[in-house]
Amino acid sequence: MSVPDKVQGVIDARRERVDELDARIVELLQLRVKVSEEIQRKRMNSGGTRSDLFRESVVLRRYQDAFPEAGTALGTEVLRLCRSKTPHPKLQHIPKDR
């Protein structure tokens, strides 16, 4: 559906802003993955577990408070993204099945 040129101009400009914001969100998420990975590696290398469920509930609460509808799904995905990288030290030596 076409809109008047003036309106299209506003939409294009706001989309540029959305693109900038998305790029920052992606960058922040990549940074978060790295920092979370450091914490998990430290804990696992000293005999702890990969996850800390109490801490996850604190993290999740922030997303739920900010976004009552989507917060649980959003926070859960962020945590999943951050948990999926570091292999557990006990699993590192098992060769991959071919």
Ligand SMILES: O=C(O)C(=O)C[C@]1(C(=O)O)C=C[C@@H](O)C=C1
């Ligand atoms: O804070 C920690 O202890 C972390 O390991 C980081 C983090 C997170 O990404 O926020 C990841 C895994 C844990 O289950 C809890 C939280």
